Amino acid sequence: MAHAGGITLNSKVMVHNLHACGVFGEEERKLSVRAFPAPFNDDRTAFERDRDRVVQARAFRRLAGKTQVFTSRASDHFRSRLTHTIEVAQVARHIASALNLNVDLTETLALVHDIGHPPFGHAGERALDDCLRRHGLRFDHNLHALRIVERFEQRYAGHRGLNLTLGSREGIIKHSRDYSAQDHPELAEYFLSQRPPIEAQLIDLADEIAYLTADLDDGVESGLLEIGHIREHVDILRRSYIAVEHAHPEAEEKYVFHDALQAMQKRLILDLIQTTAANVSRAGAKSLADIRELDHRVAVFSAEAEAERLQEKRYLHETLYTCPALELEHAKAEEVVKELFAFWLNEPEELPEAYFEDVKTEGLARVVADYIAGMTDNFILLQYAEVRRGVRLGRVPFPEHL
Numbered sequence: 001m002a003h004a005g006g007i008t009l010n011s012k013v014m015v016h017n018l019h020a021c022g023v024f025g026e027e028e029r030k031l032s033v034r035a036f037p038a039p040f041n042d043d044r045t046a047f048e049r050d051r052d053r054v055v056q057a058r059a060f061r062r063l064a065g066k067t068q069v070f071t072s073r074a075s076d077h078f079r080s081r082l083t084h085t086i087e088v089a090q091v092a093r094h095i096a097s098a099l100n101l102n103v104d105l106t107e108t109l110a111l112v113h114d115i116g117h118p119p120f121g122h123a124g125e126r127a128l129d130d131c132l133r134r135h136g137l138r139f140d141h142n143l144h145a146l147r148i149v150e151r152f153e154q155r156y157a158g159h160r161g162l163n164l165t166l167g168s169r170e171g172i173i174k175h176s177r178d179y180s181a182q183d184h185p186e187l188a189e190y191f192l193s194q195r196p197p198i199e200a201q202l203i204d205l206a207d208e209i210a211y212l213t214a215d216l217d218d219g220v221e222s223g224l225l226e227i228g229h230i231r232e233h234v235d236i237l238r239r240s241y242i243a244v245e246h247a248h249p250e251a252e253e254k255y256v257f258h259d260a261l262q263a264m265q266k267r268l269i270l271d272l273i274q275t276t277a278a279n280v281s282r283a284g285a286k287s288l289a290d291i292r293e294l295d296h297r298v299a300v301f302s303a304e305a306e307a308e309r310l311q312e313k314r315y316l317h318e319t320l321y322t323c324p325a326l327e328l329e330h331a332k333a334e335e336v337v338k339e340l341f342a343f344w345l346n347e348p349e350e351l352p353e354a355y356f357e358d359v360k361t362e363g364l365a366r367v368v369a370d371y372i373a374g375m376t377d378n379f380i381l382l383q384y385a386e387v388r389r390g391v392r393l394g395r396v397p398f399p400e401h402l
Contacts, residue, residue: 016277020286022101023047023167023197027288031105031167031197035150036159047104050168054112057155057162059148063114065376067121069215069320070222071329078218081121085114087214091269092206096199098273106199109171113203116145118373119380120333127337128369135365142173143184144373152374166190171200176207194292198276201299205272212312213265219320220257227257233315236308240264271305336384337372343387344368 023031032046044052054060063082070078079087089110096106118124118141129139146169150161164172166189173179173187174196181192195201216237219225231238240263244256251259279298285291291298301309320326344351348364351371358367372380 016098016273017100018198018277018280019100021198021280021288021291022099023105023199023288024102027197028102028167031170032165034163034165035161036163038163045104046165047102047108047168050162050164051104051108051111053162053164054108054115054149057115057149057153059115059153059374060111062374062376063117065378066117066119067124067333067377068211069121069218069326071120071377075221077221079214081114081117084210084214085111087210088113088203088207091209091265092202094269095202095206095273095276099198099277101199101202102197105167105171105197106202108168109175109200109203110206112145112149112168112172113175113207114141114145115148116141116143116373118144118337119375119377120330120337123330123333124337124372127334128341128373130334131338131341132365132369135363137363137365137369139369139373142176144370145172147370148374152370167197170196171203175200175203191292195294195297196292197288198280198291198299201297202272202276205299205301208309209265209268209272212268212309212316213261215316215320216312217258217261219316220254224320224323224325227253229319230315233319234312236264236267236305236312237261240267268301268305268309271302272299275300275302275305336380340372340380340384340387341368344371 028046034046038049060082063085064080066081068079068081068084089107092106092110093103096103118128118139120127125139125141132139149164149169149172152160153162154160156163170190173190178195179187179190179192181188184192216225216230216234220227220230231241237260241256241260244259244263245251248256248259276299279300280291283290283294283298285294285298300306345364345368348359348368351359351368355367355371358370362370375383
């Protein structure tokens with residue numbers, strides 16, 4: 001039994017049986033199909049096998065070198081994209097277990113959900129999208145994640161990609177948004193006219209819960225945020241802080257703050273569990289087929305929790321994400337991405353030879369974006385320094401945008 005700032009979370013009380021609406025039985029069998037045959041030579045489920053393939057992927061390991069909010073150059077203690085992913089998986093498993101859903105599928109989707117992010121976090125994604133727009137293309141990290149697991153990861157003798165199940169691939173692209181069949185005919189096999197399983201719907205919200213907690217923590221650790229200021233402006237944190245402070249009046253502020261963050265996270269988790277279960281009941285859904293045919297997603301926060309989530313998100317945007325120190329980093333990150341994109345676009349022979357063949361089928365702009373998106377923060381900075389050095393020494397031409 002755990003205490004969350006005055007709320008008692010009892011795992012037995014929290015269980016809501018949505019098993020009938022989850023990915024089990026015949027629905028699990030249908031979503032366990034793969035593009036290529038895979039031998040079943042152990043007792044893992046199909047989604048456990050997917051999870052293990054994701055964790056062993058190079059793209060997954062590279063998340064350790066990609067920015068979440070702060071770069072690893074600032075402190076070894078700040079979250080990376082990888083540690084954030086692990087925290088999302090913890091939250092997602094908790095929620096799926098409490099709702100009696102397919103925990104293996106949920107965990108797999110949580111672990112793979114950010115695998116398509118480029119270096120430098122959202123600043124890098126914006127920069128790549130800006131570059132591709134000039135060529136009539138877009139950068140979408142969900143769709144890039146699908147390309148990674150279907151094509152770029154090459155570990156098996158018989159095929160390209162990780163050969164994940166249909167259920168995992170559907171969840172990769174639909175966990176945070178819906179796609180139009182008219183705009184994306186290439187995604188036709190992923191039931192675009194229907195809602196995804198609840199297991200996939202949970203991932204974006206587990207992501208929100210994890211980073212709303214972590215970004216306040218890292219913000220205070222960085223010195224850019226102050227605990228007192230957060231208490232004044234973030235209601236859900238203030239209530240949790242008061243409860244913890246009452247229980248531990250002699251504790252240091254930093255320890256009270258840590259416990260308050262955990263209590264805040266538990267409040268959001270409990271709200272999501274209860275609201276999702278209530279929504280399924282209210283909709284009269286009795287199966288995954290029913291969930292798919294709804295005109296809305298059932299995994300949402302309550303109106304009260306959603307208001308508090310938006311309040312904290314606005315606070316983080318105004319005080320942390322757009323603060324001068326991080327804006328300077330973002331500007332530099334966008335400059336690096338855009339200048340390297342221009343360089344390889346003008347000098348495609350400077351790309352690694354392994355990318356030459358893809359240029360014929362995908363086009364140069366997309367291939368350059370794919371190359372950049374796979375880089376860690378450190379690697380792209382090394383590439384940037386090398387290109388700059390080559391320009392200075394006259395080994396490579398001086399492109400228009402450099």
